[in-house]
Amino acid sequence: MRKLTCALLCLLMIISAVFCLEGCKSREQRLSEETAYEDAQMNAMNKKVVKCINEQDKEGLKKLFSKDVQKHIEDLDGKIDEMLEAFKGESIVSVKSEPVDSSRTYDYGKKSITIYGDYELNLDNGKKYILLISYCDTDDENKSSVGIFKLTLLTFSNEMLPEDFRMGSSVDDHGIFIYTLQNYPKK
Numbered sequence: 001m002r003k004l005t006c007a008l009l010c011l012l013m014i015i016s017a018v019f020c021l022e023g024c025k026s027r028e029q030r031l032s033e034e035t036a037y038e039d040a041q042m043n044a045m046n047k048k049v050v051k052c053i054n055e056q057d058k059e060g061l062k063k064l065f066s067k068d069v070q071k072h073i074e075d076l077d078g079k080i081d082e083m084l085e086a087f088k089g090e091s092i093v094s095v096k097s098e099p100v101d102s103s104r105t106y107d108y109g110k111k112s113i114t115i116y117g118d119y120e121l122n123l124d125n126g127k128k129y130i131l132l133i134s135y136c137d138t139d140d141e142n143k144s145s146v147g148i149f150k151l152t153l154l155t156f157s158n159e160m161l162p163e164d165f166r167m168g169s170s171v172d173d174h175g176i177f178i179y180t181l182q183n184y185p186k187k
Contacts, residue, residue, distance in 0.1 A: 034102075034104070038102045038113070038115050041135075041137050042100045042116075042117040042133065043097070045115075045117070045135050045148070046095065046097065046117055046119060046131075046133060048060075048064055049133060049148075050121070053087060053092060056084050058080050058081065061084075062077070065149070066136060066144060066145050066149055067145075068145045068174075069148070069174050072174070073174060073175050076175075079175065080176065082178055083151065083153055083176050086129075086155055086178055087123070087129075090123040090124055090125050090127070091124045092124075094121075095119050095120070095121055095122070096120040096122070097117065097118070098118040100118075101115070102116065107141075109140075111138055111140050112138060112139045112140065113136070113139075114134065115135050116132070116133070116135075118132055119133070120157065127157075128156075128157035129154060129155050129157070130157065130158065131152070131154075132151070132152040133151060134149055134150035135148050136148075150176075150177070151175075151176045152167070152176075152178075153176075153179070154179045155178070155179065155180045156179075156180070156181050160181065
C-alpha cells in the first residue's frame, strides 16, 4: 500500500511539474506572438505614413487617423499641410526603426491595443528626422478610435537633439506635433 501511495504521489508531482512547465512555455509563446503582431502592425502603418509623405498625399494621410481624431482635432488639414511642408519636397529614402512599445488592456472581455513606434527618417538631401507614431490598433469598446491618434515629427536627428529639449505633448495627446530646432519646448 505504501509503495502504491508513493508511486501515485510521484506520478502526481511529475504531472504537476509538466503542467507548470507547459504553462510557462505558453505564456512565453503568447508574449512572443504579441510582440511579432505589434511589430508587423506598426511596420505596416509606418510604410503607409512614409508613402503618404513621399507622395505628398494629404487625403491618404488623413485617412490613417482614427475617426475620433478626424472629428475632434482642430484644423487637422492645416496640421497635415504643415507636416508635409516640413519635408520641403524631399523624399524619405530609408527608415531606421526602434523596437515598438505597446499598451494592452483587457477589461471585462473588451480588448484595447495601442502601439507606439519611433523612427529615424533619412531624407534624400542627407538630413535625418525623427517620427513618432501613436496608433490604436484595436479597441473593442470604441471602434472609432482605431487608427493613428498622434504623429510627432522632429525635424532633426537624435545626434542634434538639444540637451534642454522636452516633448511639449504627453503620451495621450491627440494630433500632429512638429518640432524644429527653433521652436522646441525647453525644460
